[in-house]
Amino acid sequence: MRLAAVLLVAFIAMPALAQQGTETVAPLTVTVGANHAPPYRILSGGKESGLYIDIFRNIADRLGWEVIYREAPFRRVLRMMQMGEVDIMLGPLRTPERESMMAFVAPAFPPERKLFFYTDESNRITRYSDLDGKRIGVLEGASYFHRFDTDDQLQKEPAPRYKNLMLMMQKDRVDVVIAPELVGIYTVNNLDMAVSISPFFVPGERSYIAVAKNSPVLDYADDIRAALKLIKHEGVYEDLILRYMERREPEGKISGSGSAGEL
Template sequence: MRWAALFLSLALVMPAVAQPVRVGVSHSPPYRVAEDGRFSGLYLDIFDEIANRLGWQVQYREAPYRRVLRLAEDGQLDVVLGARRTDEREVYLDFVAPAFPADRRLFFYQTDTHRIERYDDLYGRVIGAREATRYFPRFDEDTSLMKELVGRYENLMLMLERGRVDVVIAPELVGRYTLNQLGLTASVSPYTVPGDPVYLAVAKGSPLQAQAEAIRATVQAMENDGIYQEILGQYLDQGKP
């Protein structure tokens, strides 16, 4: 009843969105999937639920992630899905709600001797990591680690399967999704690292800024009624060893 009353009060005060909400989508499975004009993925499943509850019409636009950010900065998009907060982006984005899961960093392995119990276990291991990717500061800045940098997680998981690397570090959902897509299995080390908050961001100057409170309330309602965890669970189940 409390949430029903809150939504009613928000509906009475928030301005209607008269035009489609313009959302940028870069192809980054399983978060955002853009193939042949069709859009899906975890972030879109969550966002579609938010949009449906708030009665929005949505228009998705595919572009590489850096271009999505530029389009939002130029006022050509209303929403960026899965944005991480930085001082630079604060200039043109309103980080409305951490609407998407903060993906843990996992260490996948095949052989028990390569199981990672603590950070120091990484020394002496060949660690597969995606190039130009930030995981967490200590790991990113540690020049004593033996890192094998590759452009795609698919290749890293195949290298793990073939024994060319001892461990692969990956965000949880990406790692599980990639294993599932390849039909492979791997074990997950006990040592994990929390991920950073991931936001639903609205371009500053967009009419959608006026609905920031309604967005936050909707995300909270989804968590309270279990639909958020239900959506997330569909992706967490993928690729479990």
């Protein structure tokens, strides 16, 4: 086990040394396109944080990379990947359509349930068929699960950020908002809204570090995977996951003005 760890460290060190080992070779600079979606990706006041960014920062540090972040709505980031304006995207789900423009290099981020948030009891979702006739708030360009994504009979109302969607629900412009668990709860807590979570939910899938197929960073795909293995071996990855998971509200409620018994 110790020998394997030493070999892994040596393998990780090679690309960084190759980039920074002489005065004439500058470190690789990569541009990451990211939408502001706390607590995954937090881009505010020139500072970057959040679970996905913290994980990628640890990977980039071990590779000796310099990272530049460009913030834009999710759908715009997808377009930037397609146009070669950014190298990397953090957290997209793998879909056939996206595979045409990006390589899903490493399943670096944990799976997370997709939840249905509501404010009026008549909009409680207990089964998929309850979505019929509902105005459902969705993030522009996002993928949730195949049946939902391809269901043209559902009335989906898009917005560029989850904050916008929750406010739309508060103003009765949508009945239900679908969102990943952490970002949904984080958004509701920050808005101090009285919101409930439906018993019907969809299990999550792992999301990826994706590299644009027209980016030279794609040549470093093996290095990204090796660096991810290293931070997992060091315990850094697990520590980051636990730190963010512990910020969730206890099961059974959402903080703020929500009533007892709400998630």
